[in-house]
Amino acid sequence: MKTRRKFLGSLPLLGVGLALSNPIKAKPEKSIMIHQVFFWLKNPEKDLKSVKKGCQKLAKIKFVKKAFIGVPAPTANRPVVDHSFHISLTIHFESLDDHDFYQKNDDHLKFVERHEHKWEKVSVFDIHV
Structure with missing residues (x-):
């Protein structure tokens, strides 16, 4: 009985030890490239819908693994939060080569040509995870 109580009493410590020895993996199995674009439009009431449709077409380009608009x-x-943009596009690629293909893709180039006059500012953040 004494041994059983001792064993049961040590279970929480065993659980903590296991948790500490097996850290949570925040990094995906494969590395990915994330391309984030934030648009500030000159006339959001008029142009938001068309820019969004254009972003939806970009999401269908070959090598795009995931896209969020x-x-x-x-x-x-809060001082650190920027709510001033009008629309954002986040795209996941499996590699830098896939990202580079996307940049040169005709649909991407047409999107820029069709919509660049609509935006006041664009910021791009490319992230390797």
Whole structure:
């Protein structure tokens, strides 16, 4: 009985030890390239819909693994949060080569040509994960 209590009493320590020895992996199995684009439009009421449609076409380009199109979230205003953009596009690629293919793709080049006069500012963040 004493041995059983001792064993049961040590289980929480065993669990903590196992948790510490097996850290959570935040990194995906494969490395990926993330391409994030934020658009500030000159006339968002007029142009948001067409730019969004254009982004949806970009999401279908070969080598695009995932794509997300969004607008600012209704999160609290804080000094570090920028809600000033009108629309964003986030694309995942499996490699830098896939990203480079996308940049030269005719559909991407047509998107820029069709819509660049609509934006006041564009910021791009390319991230290797």
